Amino acid sequence: xxxxxxxxxxxxxxxxxxxxxxxxxxxxxxxxxxxxxxxxxxxxxxxxxxxxxxxxxxxxxxxxxxxxxxxxxxxxxxxxxxxxxxxxxxxxxxxxxxxxxxxxxxxxxxxxxxxxxxxxxxxxxxxxxxxxxxxxxxxxxxxxxxxxxxxxxxxxxxxxxxxxxxxxxxxxxxxxxxxxxxxxxxxxxxxxxxxxxxxxxxxxxxxxxxxxxxxxxxxxxxxxxxxxxxxxxxxxxxxxxxxxxxxxxxxxxxxxxxxxxxxxxxxxxxxxxxxxxxxxxxxxxxxxxxxxxxxxxxxxxxxxxxxxxxxxxxxxxxxxxxxxxxxxxxxxxxxxxxxxxxxxxxxxxxxxxxxxxxxxxxxxxxxxxxxxxxxxxxxxxxxxxxxxxxxxxxxxxxx
Numbered sequence: 001x002x003x004x005x006x007x008x009x010x011x012x013x014x015x016x017x018x019x020x021x022x023x024x025x026x027x028x029x030x031x032x033x034x035x036x037x038x039x040x041x042x043x044x045x046x047x048x049x050x051x052x053x054x055x056x057x058x059x060x061x062x063x064x065x066x067x068x069x070x071x072x073x074x075x076x077x078x079x080x081x082x083x084x085x086x087x088x089x090x091x092x093x094x095x096x097x098x099x100x101x102x103x104x105x106x107x108x109x110x111x112x113x114x115x116x117x118x119x120x121x122x123x124x125x126x127x128x129x130x131x132x133x134x135x136x137x138x139x140x141x142x143x144x145x146x147x148x149x150x151x152x153x154x155x156x157x158x159x160x161x162x163x164x165x166x167x168x169x170x171x172x173x174x175x176x177x178x179x180x181x182x183x184x185x186x187x188x189x190x191x192x193x194x195x196x197x198x199x200x201x202x203x204x205x206x207x208x209x210x211x212x213x214x215x216x217x218x219x220x221x222x223x224x225x226x227x228x229x230x231x232x233x234x235x236x237x238x239x240x241x242x243x244x245x246x247x248x249x250x251x252x253x254x255x256x257x258x259x260x261x262x263x264x265x266x267x268x269x270x271x272x273x274x275x276x277x278x279x280x281x282x283x284x285x286x287x288x289x290x291x292x293x294x295x296x297x298x299x300x301x302x303x304x305x306x307x308x309x310x311x312x313x314x315x316x317x318x319x320x321x322x323x324x325x326x327x328x329x330x331x332x333x334x335x336x337x338x339x340x341x342x343x344x345x346x347x348x349x350x351x352x353x354x355x356x357x358x359x360x361x362x363x364x365x366x367x368x369x370x371x372x373x374x375x376x377x378x379x380x381x382x383x384x385x386x387x388x389x390x391x392x393x394x395x396x397x398x399x
Contacts, residue, residue, distance in 0.1 A: 046353040048339070048388045055349040060384035061268070062341070065376055066258060066323045072316025073362060074250060076290065077262065078241035080307045086233035088207050092222045093185045096120035099200060103229065105214050109205045115229055116203045116216060123185070123199055127192045130182060133175040140168040209233040210305075237300050239272055239292035241311055248288050250315045251277055257292050259311035269325070270299045274313065312365070320359070322374075323367045327382045329358070330389055339381040339388050340374070351381065351388055 050058070096118030103115050147161040179189045185201045192198075212230040222228055239259060243251060257272040276291035290313070294300045330337045336356050343350040354374055360367040381388060 045392060048351040048353070048391050050349050050351075050391075052347060052349065058384050058387055060387075061382045063269070063324050063328050063380045063382040065321060065378070065380065066269075067321050072314065073365070074243065074247045074313040074315055075363060076241040076243050076311045076313055078239055078259075078290075078292075078309055078311065080237055080303045080305050080309065081240040082233055082237055082305050086207070086209070086236050088205070088209075088231045088233075089227040090115060090203060090205065090229040090231065091224050091227055092118060092203055093224060094118075094120070094122065094181075094201070095221065095223045096123070096201065098216050098218055098220045098222060101214075101216060101218070103211055103214055105211055107211045108209070108234070109211060109231060110208045111205055113205050114202045115205055117200050118203060118222065119200045123187070123201060124197050126178065126181060126185075127187065127197050130175070130178040130189060130192055131194060133171060133178055136171045137168070137175055140164065140171050144168050203228060205229075205231055207231055207233050209235075232305050234301065237294060237303055237305060238275070239294065239309060239311065241290040241292060241309075241313070242282075242285070242287040243290050243313070245281060245286045245288065248277075248281075251290060251313060252315075253277065256314040257311055258314070259292075259309045262308040262310045270303070271295045272311075312363075320367045321376050322370065323365060324380060325382065326361070326364050326366050328380050328385060329356075329366055329368075330385055336368075337389075338368075339385045341379040341381065353388075353392065 097120060099117045099119040101116035103109065109115065144161075144164050147164045151158060151161045182189045182192065186204075187198050187201065209231045212232050213227075214229055215226070216222060216228050239257070241257075251274060253274050253276065255274045257274060258269055259272060260269050261267040272292040272294050274290060275293045278289035278291070281288055292311070294303070324338075328338050330339070336358055337353050338356055339351045339353055341349065342352045355371040357369045357371060358366055359369055
């Protein structure tokens with residue numbers, strides 16, 4: 001006998017199916033919501049969003065990854081220097097009293113700029129002697145022509161012609177010498193007239209650069225032997241490093257050099273290249289000089305002659321792509337992180353906290369492996385990263 005299915009049975013079955021579907025849907029929705037919330041919470045723990053105003057109040061400096069092997073670095077110290085031809089000691093071409101000068105140490109001067117004005121009676125005497133020599137030449141030239149005529153007519157002895165010729169040659173030499181002396185002190189001989197003498201001369205810069213020292217004052221009598229100024233050119237700067245004897249054999253022309261200011265460990269890094277390896281060993285310190293050219297012309301202008309630097313000479317051809325200074329690393333227990341800038345627009349700046357694994361460390365350099373995809377050209381936060389970490393900690397406590 002077939003079972004009889006009544007209307008009430010159908011209604012109960014449909015109700016049970018509907019109730020079961022609702023329970024499944026609620027459970028699945030709750031799990032998806034929890035998963036989405038967890039994902040959102042993790043993102044908040046690793047992302048810092050700053051308004052443009054907040055960003056501008058923070059002192060943030062960025063670093064870039066370098067490509068080299070830490071195991072093949074030679075540490076060296078040195079300073080920013082310029083070649084001998086980039087230094088000018090300014091002397092007076094002739095003695096004189098300082099009449100005027102407004103140049104101060106540290107001031108930038110250009111080639112040809114007047115550094116000081118000198119005054120002395122000798123300038124007038126020199127011009128007077130020059131005019132005498134000019135007139136003497138004219139007189140002797142006429143006398144020479146007269147003696148030649150007399151000689152041709154056998155009226156005058158040959159020795160008179162010879163003496164006049166000798167006097168003329170001596171006068172010509174004296175005039176040329178006086179012309180050169182006038183040009184040497186900056187007076188144009190062609191402009192010297194009996195009623196137009198110059199009683200002052202200008203001392204000018206022969207190169208452009210910064211004035212290192214000023215050794216004069218108004219009224220001081222300066223002599224050619226005494227330097228009035230010293231000027232250091234602002235071009236052709238280089239790094240002069242000292243390397244210990246034990247490392248000399250590893251260094252070759254063309255090797256890459258990374259350096260930064262010695263008195264500021266958080267200063268930006270500069271790049272250079274070994275140009276010349278010295279041949280003279282300092283017997284006292286057992287060091288050799290290494291001449292390094294600065295690659296970036298803009299960086300060269302930022303640096304000042306005499307600045308002390310610390311550097312690493314990269315002697316290996318093997319490359320480690322993710323290497324950076326240790327200031328970029330933040331430690332949290334057994335974990336390490338870095339911050340990178342991911343967005344920067346008119347309204348906000350966004351940073352992301354990236355987990356990393358430290359591969360190798362030497363001195364202040366760290367070779368690392370990012371634990372998520374990261375561009376080798378990423379802008380890594382150096383100075384200011386601990387502020388970003390504090391921002392995340394405060395946000396976490398508020399939640």
